[in-house]
Amino acid sequence: MAKTTIKDVAQLAGVSPSTVSRSLRGIGGLSAGTVSRIKEAAEHLGYSVSPAAYRLATGRTGTIAVVMPYITRWFFAELLGGVEKVVREAGLDLLLYHVGDTEMRQQYFSSGLLRKRVDGVVLVTLALTDPEVAALRSLDVPVYMVGAEVEGFSSVCIDDLDSSRTAVQHLVNLGHSDIALISGDPNEPMHFTVPLHRRRGYREALVSAGLTVRPELEAHGPFTVEGGYSATVKLLSRRSLPTAIFAESDEMAFGALKALDRVGLRVPEDVSVVGFDDHPMASYFELTTVAQDVPGQGRLIAEQLVSSVMGPEGAPAVRLSAQTHLVVRQTTAAPVRRPDKHGTAEGRPAHPSPSTLPPGVGTHSAPRPASGARQRKESRSK
Amino acid sequence: MAKTTIKDVAQLAGVSPSTVSRSLRGIGGLSAGTVSRIKEAAEHLGYSVSPAAYRLATGRTGTIAVVMPYITRWFFAELLGGVEKVVREAGLDLLLYHVGDTEMRQQYFSSGLLRKRVDGVVLVTLALTDPEVAALRSLDVPVYMVGAEVEGFSSVCIDDLDSSRTAVQHLVNLGHSDIALISGDPNEPMHFTVPLHRRRGYREALVSAGLTVRPELEAHGPFTVEGGYSATVKLLSRRSLPTAIFAESDEMAFGALKALDRVGLRVPEDVSVVGFDDHPMASYFELTTVAQDVPGQGRLIAEQLVSSVMGPEGAPAVRLSAQTHLVVRQTTAAPVRRPDKHGTAEGRPAHPSPSTLPPGVGTHSAPRPASGARQRKESRSK
DNA sequence: CTGAAAGCGCTTACAG
DNA sequence: CTGAAAGCGCTTACAG
Numbered sequence: 001m002a003k004t005t006i007k008d009v010a011q012l013a014g015v016s017p018s019t020v021s022r023s024l025r026g027i028g029g030l031s032a033g034t035v036s037r038i039k040e041a042a043e044h045l046g047y048s049v050s051p052a053a054y055r056l057a058t059g060r061t062g063t064i065a066v067v068m069p070y071i072t073r074w075f076f077a078e079l080l081g082g083v084e085k086v087v088r089e090a091g092l093d094l095l096l097y098h099v100g101d102t103e104m105r106q107q108y109f110s111s112g113l114l115r116k117r118v119d120g121v122v123l124v125t126l127a128l129t130d131p132e133v134a135a136l137r138s139l140d141v142p143v144y145m146v147g148a149e150v151e152g153f154s155s156v157c158i159d160d161l162d163s164s165r166t167a168v169q170h171l172v173n174l175g176h177s178d179i180a181l182i183s184g185d186p187n188e189p190m191h192f193t194v195p196l197h198r199r200r201g202y203r204e205a206l207v208s209a210g211l212t213v214r215p216e217l218e219a220h221g222p223f224t225v226e227g228g229y230s231a232t233v234k235l236l237s238r239r240s241l242p243t244a245i246f247a248e249s250d251e252m253a254f255g256a257l258k259a260l261d262r263v264g265l266r267v268p269e270d271v272s273v274v275g276f277d278d279h280p281m282a283s284y285f286e287l288t289t290v291a292q293d294v295p296g297q298g299r300l301i302a303e304q305l306v307s308s309v310m311g312p313e314g315a316p317a318v319r320l321s322a323q324t325h326l327v328v329r330q331t332t333a334a335p336v337r338r339p340d341k342h343g344t345a346e347g348r349p350a351h352p353s354p355s356t357l358p359p360g361v362g363t364h365s366a367p368r369p370a371s372g373a374r375q376r377k378e379s380r381s382k
Numbered sequence: 383m384a385k386t387t388i389k390d391v392a393q394l395a396g397v398s399p400s401t402v403s404r405s406l407r408g409i410g411g412l413s414a415g416t417v418s419r420i421k422e423a424a425e426h427l428g429y430s431v432s433p434a435a436y437r438l439a440t441g442r443t444g445t446i447a448v449v450m451p452y453i454t455r456w457f458f459a460e461l462l463g464g465v466e467k468v469v470r471e472a473g474l475d476l477l478l479y480h481v482g483d484t485e486m487r488q489q490y491f492s493s494g495l496l497r498k499r500v501d502g503v504v505l506v507t508l509a510l511t512d513p514e515v516a517a518l519r520s521l522d523v524p525v526y527m528v529g530a531e532v533e534g535f536s537s538v539c540i541d542d543l544d545s546s547r548t549a550v551q552h553l554v555n556l557g558h559s560d561i562a563l564i565s566g567d568p569n570e571p572m573h574f575t576v577p578l579h580r581r582r583g584y585r586e587a588l589v590s591a592g593l594t595v596r597p598e599l600e601a602h603g604p605f606t607v608e609g610g611y612s613a614t615v616k617l618l619s620r621r622s623l624p625t626a627i628f629a630e631s632d633e634m635a636f637g638a639l640k641a642l643d644r645v646g647l648r649v650p651e652d653v654s655v656v657g658f659d660d661h662p663m664a665s666y667f668e669l670t671t672v673a674q675d676v677p678g679q680g681r682l683i684a685e686q687l688v689s690s691v692m693g694p695e696g697a698p699a700v701r702l703s704a705q706t707h708l709v710v711r712q713t714t715a716a717p718v719r720r721p722d723k724h725g726t727a728e729g730r731p732a733h734p735s736p737s738t739l740p741p742g743v744g745t746h747s748a749p750r751p752a753s754g755a756r757q758r759k760e761s762r763s764k
Numbered sequence: 765c766t767g768a769a770a771g772c773g774c775t776t777a778c779a780g
Numbered sequence: 781c782t783g784a785a786a787g788c789g790c791t792t793a794c795a796g
Contacts, residue, residue: 003498005773016783021775031781046520048494052443053773055434056788071466077459084453084480093499096478098466112430116385117475138428225666258666281663284607284640387789398767403791413765435789438772767796773788780783 004045012041024049063093064305065114065121069190071098073223074251074279075294079124079146082298090306092119099126102189109135119309122146122301127193142308142315144301148193149319154308156301156320160194163290163324164201164246165208167274170288170326171244172209175334176272179206180217180242182231182252188222195223198248198276217242221252228255236263243335244272250279250289257285257331268333278327286330297322386427394423406431445475446687447496447503451572453480455605456633456661457676461506461528464680472688474501481508484571491517501691504528504683509575524690524697526683530575531701536690538683538702542576545672545706546583546628547590549656552670552708553626554591556716558654561588562599562624564613564634570604577605580630580658599624603634610637618645625717626654632661632671639667639713650715660709668712679704 010017015034023038041047055061066083070076080096087094095118099105109132114121118141125147128136133150136143145155171179181202184195203213219234221227228247232255235242247253253275257267265271275282278291300320308315392399397416405420423429437443448465452458462478469476477500481487491514496503500523507529510518515532518525527537553561563584566577585595601616603609610629614637617624629635635657639649647653657664660673682702690697 003773006775007773017773018775018784019782022782025775027776034781046494048497050438050498050773052434052437052498053788054775056432056438056790057773057775059788061434071463072456072459074454077454080478081453081480084478088480094478096462096466096476098463098470112428115430116432116434225662254663254666280607281636284636385789388791389789399789400768400791401766404766407791409792416765432789435772436791438774439789439791441772765796767794769794770792772790775788776786778783778785780781 003050004047006047006049008045009038009041009047012045013038061093061117061119062091063095063118064309065095065097065118066124067097067099067108067121067126068124069099069126069192071096075249075277076124078294079298082295082300083122083302084298085295086299086302086306090310092306092309105132105190112139114139114141120144120305122305123148125192125194127191142305142317144305146297146301152317154301154304154315154317154319156297156304156322158292158297158322158324160197161201161204163276163292164198164248165205166201166324166326167276167290168202168205168246169209170328170332171246171272171274172205172211174244174272174332176244177211178217178240178242178335179211179244179246180219180235182228182235182245182247182256183218183220184223184248185220195220195248202246216240223249223252225251225255225258228252229259230255232256232259236260236265242271244274244332246274248276250275250277250282250287253287253289253331254279254281254285257287267331269336272332272335274332282327283329288329288332289327290324291327292324293322385432386429388429388431390427391420391423391429394427395420443475443499443501444473445477445500446691447477447479447500448506449479449481449490449503449508450506451481451508451574453478457631457659458506460676461680464677464682465504465684466680467677468681468684468688472692474688474691487514487572494521496521496523502526502687504687505530507574507576509573524687524699526687528679528683534699536683536686536697536699536701538679538686538704540674540679540704540706542579543583543586545658545674545708546580546630547587548583548706548708549658549672550584550587550628551591552710552714553628553654553656554587554593556626556654556714558626558717559593560599560622560624560717561593561626561628562601562617564610564617564627564629564638565600565602566605566630567602577602577630584628598622605631605634607633607637607640610634611641612637614638614641618642618647624653626656626714628656630658632657632659632664632669635669635671635713636661636663636667639669649713651718654714654717656714664709665711670711670714671709672706673709674706675704 006017006020010020013020015038019034020038023035024042051062064087066080068076068080071080084094097108099108120142121136121139122144127148128150143153145153147157149155149157168179181199183199184192186195186199206213216238217235219231221231228251231252232245235245236259245256247256253273256273260267260271267273273287275287275289278289282289300322304315304318304320388399388402392402395402397420401416402420405417406424433444446469448462450458450462453462466476479490481490502524503521504526505528509530510532525535527535529539531537531539550561563581565581566574568577568581588595598620599617601613603613610633613634614627617627618641627638629638635655638655642649642653649655655669657669657671660671664671682704686697686700686702
């Protein structure tokens, strides 16, 4: 199974390596006979060009890198899927890099890990520091961003600010005035900008509706089910209860639904909930949410990248925006007037139409008093 | 921003390129002074070796490929995360390939896409045909498999057969005899073996409990929430209703829960449900399920790969197995005796008191040793 | 301990 | 339309 080289092919076809090279890439004038002879020889020998040699000779790697702070979370996995599709169809290789914490991040950007290794890189959701931007520029390859923007780099973003405003405005329009926010941690070390924009959208919507921004209506946690659950528990332990909750991601909204269910609050009768993403499980929960096409964003940015990498000329940086739209399902409704502002679930009047109770909520677990602790009974067999 | 080469470093340090090369990789005897001078020069110039030149000279690519039929599904994303971690820590690059359908698959294996491109490849969940195995062997690099086994390739698998048997035995122990299966499509074109093993485990458990395997108790669909939903709808439209359902994945189980909820069947009072995976949302739904550590499997196989790729000598193929354990939560309970076997949901008597189901406690199955089962108690810290 | 030289397998002006 | 030759940037026996 010795590796067959271009020389072997040349010899078999009775031509020079140069001719084989040109023929295989369809360059220059070639006599039809030679071409087919070469093609045959190459196939017969099972020849494929050595990427290493090709790269060394041409300086092009035929490879792009995708750098992400998470791999398994819904948004990131979907985005990766979209990027992969376009990149593969273009015949490029995709190198995956996970930059999970600030330490990895630092060592990642300081060492020129990508140097001479890729023709382009797409960064997902990473808010770059100035030194990081400088390091990236010194790579001398086009940089593409999703969910973040940097001068001189192409990007595709949704309008987080406006989308969040819309989501909260929906709650305002329904008549809510005690609208809580479940957001990402504003002080997390990776400095993601998405949560910042979504929070700003929330606050702006309140203000423009003549409502006041109240810190006790805001809680935060990681962008996960657990994060949404514990943030909601926090909200529910404060002095005034919200009639609606805007969660910055669907997974957080799922956690909120669970927490509400645990304390016996009904959705949407007692509390309305809006999420963000349109995660596949969102329709399961009948969750009202802001929908975005994540694989589409991946494809979009990858197409930019591909056309610039394959093209003869580096294309100028562009800023693309992806659409979002509010999907109204069954977790939002007009608030029910409550006689007792501090009332517990039991004290509330029954809602006229309980059939709007979202499926899956409230059926599988006995409601218990919320406490910070997770209740989890597990038993293992064997 | 001209690329700095080893010559530049050599010149600056006043030595030959050979010496720089040796010094940078810590080979041969080196005088301390030279080493530090070289190191300084390299840092000053921001030098990093050209991967292409390195690969061409050494024949090693420092790269591994991960080939997966899905990227975004939970199992695959988690596995990828585990592999990535180990691979990155070893300083290797990870090339991601998505082989989504039989067509991609064919063109993928026929063209030597991986040829000369990687030092090793991990295949996830792909049942290979003989020609595919041959193509892989001709790559002349070690091949690693997760969730599948091939003679001569290293692999890590869970025991799908035994795990499924255990899950169904749990239902049998609770007193169920009408146990349905929600499985993957046995005729899907990719020929995944996991669903086959899980189905066999289901059937074997029935048989060994003296129950008969009834086709009308089996339904299939894709390994998704939707798939589980529609498979359950199929089950519910047949002549006899099951009192328990074993779903081959948690996501399918979620779909089952939804379908049951839609028709007013209560879980676990009317129907018990067991899933497979211990997906993060499983605890959300209080789903009884077979837990597996997916990122751990990714790390395990990656460690094998790394040690063989980095090591001087190709290690022999090994077959590793990963543990599973049944996690009993609240979606399984003893069946309630029904007067009317063909009764509809509406026709059923209301369950006397759901509180007769002590949360978690009363639902434990008597752990019964399955044949050939590994005994292992796992406890979760944190 | 260190250099000069060959070689890894391609591509691409440069000639013809 | 096709070849010979140089060069891409490394590594590694081979000498010294």
